[in-house]
Structures are given as C-alpha cells and as structure tokens.
Amino acid sequence: HIFPFSAREGTPAADLNERTPKSVMTERRRRLQEIEKENAQRYLQSLVGEQLEVLVETEVADRPGYVKGTSCRYASVAFRGHLPALEGRRVPVRILGLESDMMIGKPELDSTDRITLTIL
Numbered sequence: 001h002i003f004p005f006s007a008r009e010g011t012p013a014a015d016l017n018e019r020t021p022k023s024v025m026t027e028r029r030r031r032l033q034e035i036e037k038e039n040a041q042r043y044l045q046s047l048v049g050e051q052l053e054v055l056v057e058t059e060v061a062d063r064p065g066y067v068k069g070t071s072c073r074y075a076s077v078a079f080r081g082h083l084p085a086l087e088g089r090r091v092p093v094r095i096l097g098l099e100s101d102m103m104i105g106k107p108e109l110d111s112t113d114r115i116t117l118t119i120l
Contacts, residue, residue, distance in 0.1 A: 002029050002032050002033060002036070004022075004025040004026075004029060005020065005025065040101070041098070043075075044075055044098050044101070044103055045098055047071075047073060047075065047095050047103060048095050048096070048097060048098060048103070049094075049095060050094075050095050051092055051093065051094050051095075051108055052071040052072055052073055052075075052077065052092075052093055052095060052105070053071065053072045053090045053091070053092055053093075054069045054070065054071045054072075054077045054079070054090065054091050054092075054093045054105070055069045055070050055071075055088075055089075055090050056068075056069040056081065056083070056086040056087050056088065056089055056090075056091055057069045057070065057087070058083070058087075059083050060078045063078060065080055065081075066078045066079060066080055066081065067079065067080075067081040067082070067083050067086055067087075068102065069091075071093070071103070075103055076101065076102045076103065077093055077095065077102070077103045077104075077105050078102050078103070078104055078105070079091075079093050079104065079105045079106055079107055080106070080107075081107065091107055092107065092108040093105035093106065093107055093108065094106050094107075094108050
C-alpha cells in the first residue's frame with residue numbers, strides 16, 4: 001500500500017517546517033505504483049507452468065463457464081469449472097498463462113482423470 005505523508009499531531013514529523021509539495025508526492029506515488037505493477041506482473045509470470053492450489057470463490061463474470069479463486073501464492077486464478085461443485089474447495093491448477101492481473105489455468109487431474117479436491 002502506498003500512502004502520501006500526512007503529519008500526525010504529537011509526532012516529530014508534525015513539527016517539521018518544510019513540506020514536500022503535493023505535486024511531488026503525487027508523482028512519487030505514481031512512480032511507485034508503476035514499479036509495483038511491473039513487479040507484480042513479473043511475479044505472476046514466474047508462476048506460469050507451476051501447479052498451485054486454488055481456493056475457489058466465485059464465477060468469472062465476463063467468462064462463462066469459468067470460476068476463480070485465490071491461489072496458495074495469493075494470486076487470482078481462473079479456470080474452467082462449475083461453481084456449485086467447486087466453491088469453497090481447494091483445487092490443484094496448472095497455470096497456463098496470464099491475462100491482465102489474473103492467471104489462467106487448467107485443473108490438474110490425477111491418475112484416474114479426476115480432480116483431487118480438498119474440502120475446507
């Protein structure tokens with residue numbers, strides 16, 4: 001999280017006479033957000049090809065037949081699935097790629113061609 005400085009009464013910084021101009025704070029915040037986004041994309045890209053456990057939470061609104069959840073690596077993952085059967089379950093998912101801020105995956109099957117689910 002990125003927040004601009006705000007003086008709090010009773011702190012040493014509140015007594016400082018010189019203040020950073022708002023325009024400088026805005027530009028610094030913008031640059032930090034840009035770096036944060038680049039780092040997040042690099043991190044998500046590093047997970048492509050990995051198998052992650054995904055806690056299924058909801059459907060993907062603009063992608064019929066897909067569910068999404070949060071992976072064990074704290075990243076959003078979408079994959080083909082039926083929400084009533086998967087909601088609240090952990091599903092092993094192979095990450096195939098990245099679309100915007102969400103990873104796209106495919107559920108991993110076991111030797112009997114079934115998905116091994118973990119019920120919470």
